[in-house]
Amino acid sequence: MSIYDELGIRPVINASATLTRLGGSIMPPEVLEAMLEASKHFVNLDDLQRAIGEKLAELTRNEAAYVATGAAAGLVLATAACVAGSDPAAIARLPDTAGLKNEVIVHKSHRNGYDHAVRQVGVKLVEIGMALNTYPWELERAINERTAAVFWFQGAMSGHGDLPLEQVIEIASRHNVPVIVDAAAQLPPVENLWRFTQMGAALAVFSGGKDLRGPQASGLVVGRKDLIDAMRVNGSPNHSIGRPMKVGKEEMAGLLAAVKRYLALDHEGRASQDEETVAGWCGELNKLPGIHAERSFPNEAGQPLPRAKVVIDAQRAGLSCDEVVKRLEAGSPSIMVARAGADGLFLNPMTLEEGEDEVVLARLQAILKQA
Ligand SMILES: *Cc1c(COP(=O)(O)O)cnc(C)c1O
Numbered sequence: 502m503s504i505y506d507e508l509g510i511r512p513v514i515n516a517s518a519t520l521t522r523l524g525g526s527i528m529p530p531e532v533l534e535a536m537l538e539a540s541k542h543f544v545n546l547d548d549l550q551r552a553i554g555e556k557l558a559e560l561t562r563n564e565a566a567y568v569a570t571g572a573a574a575g576l577v578l579a580t581a582a583c584v585a586g587s588d589p590a591a592i593a594r595l596p597d598t599a600g601l602k603n604e605v606i607v608h609k610s611h612r613n614g615y616d617h618a619v620r621q622v623g624v625k626l627v628e629i630g631m632a633l634n635t636y637p638w639e640l641e642r643a644i645n646e647r648t649a650a651v652f653w654f655q656g657a658m659s660g661h662g663d664l665p666l667e668q669v670i671e672i673a674s675r676h677n678v679p680v681i682v683d684a685a686a687q688l689p690p691v692e693n694l695w696r697f698t699q700m701g702a703a704l705a706v707f708s709g710g711k712d713l714r715g716p717q718a719s720g721l722v723v724g725r726k727d728l729i730d731a732m733r734v735n736g737s738p739n740h741s742i743g744r745p746m747k748v749g750k751e752e753m754a755g756l757l758a759a760v761k762r763y764l765a766l767d768h769e770g771r772a773s774q775d776e777e778t779v780a781g782w783c784g785e786l787n788k789l790p791g792i793h794a795e796r797s798f799p800n801e802a803g804q805p806l807p808r809a810k811v812v813i814d815a816q817r818a819g820l821s822c823d824e825v826v827k828r829l830e831a832g833s834p835s836i837m838v839a840r841a842g843a844d845g846l847f848l849n850p851m852t853l854e855e856g857e858d859e860v861v862l863a864r865l866q867a868i869l870k871q872a
Pocket residue numbers: 521570571572573574615654655656683684685686707708709710719720
């Protein structure tokens with residue numbers, strides 16, 4: 502009997518995305534083995550964080566690296582590093598930022614739920630631009646002596662009339678203001694591990710528990726050594742704003758194993774396997790009345806991987822998309838998919854385990870044939 506049986510929790514087939522609320526991702530054996538090994542001994546956590554950071558920096562072609570409890574925790578510590586640096590008095594006082602650099606500039610169009618992580622350090626977000634356009638002078642004018650950082654959220658929210666990241670980095674750097682990139686879900690491509698920092702971003706923040714398939718409670722921050730050193734002081738085990746976001750030795754070891762695995766992965770092979778899955782799904786589903794399935798690319802986070810977009814004509818299919826999604830969720834195992842508007846859904850091969858693509862197709866066919 503599994504722990505989920507014991508608790509009466511139905512396992513989920515995740516055909517949606519690397520969603521934290523579904524458990525993020527599944528750790529491969531090499532990550533679990535590294536965590537198990539690390540769990541067997543006491544160690545000096547500061548020394549371990551430093552040694553693993555050096556390894557991660559080398560592997561990701563960066564100056565320095567840090568393991569946080571998630572990308573969101575990485576955003577907190579990156580903000581704290583820009584506001585308080587390594588000054589013990591300022592660190593002890595956070596989130597009281599009176600008298601410190603306590604403004605963070607962000608595109609209005611980038612505002613999203615994760616900016617709470619930045620705001621909890623006690624900074625004020627200074628918005629630039631409008632929903633559909635932003636001008637370079639708006640960034641120039643927003644920068645002043647209280648500016649701690651410019652945050653850039655890469656993903657579904659970026660690219661809609663915002664300034665190009667290159668230009669943001671150019672303007673901010675001229676004023677000695679660090680640019681922090683939230684790249685939590687920007688893997689693949691694997692090159693993003695060094696792309697943002699090579700462009701001149703001071704730090705880039707990745708989730709350890711999404712496509713890296715590291716521990717759920719892990720995040721990777723890479724970039725400038727002075728800022729990473731300041732993050733260390735602002736983080737656990739020190740008494741600081743980061744203390745509640747404690748990183749365990751197991752998470753550190755697991756994330757290192759995950760990054761090693763990710764760098765060695767056959768990314769082209771993985772992408773073409775996903776293409777095959779999507780083509781197979783579309784071919785089969787298009788045989789059914791009232792169903793139109795097609796390849797959709799890139800996915801919702803902008804990752805260069807395909808999904809199948811399935812549009813359901815309720816009249817001809819005999820079932821509305823709402824009802825199909827409800828039945829997919831209600832079955833056992835439950836199948837979770839993302840929505841594509843009122844009459845559509847996405848099937849995502851990215852988070853499926855071996856053979857689950859067939860389970861998803863068979864269930865969808867059964868539901869539609871029943872209708
Ligand atoms: C997922 C995500 C985060 C949070 O990452 P965690 O590792 O779950 O803390 C932050 N920002 C963006 C844009 C994300 O997609």
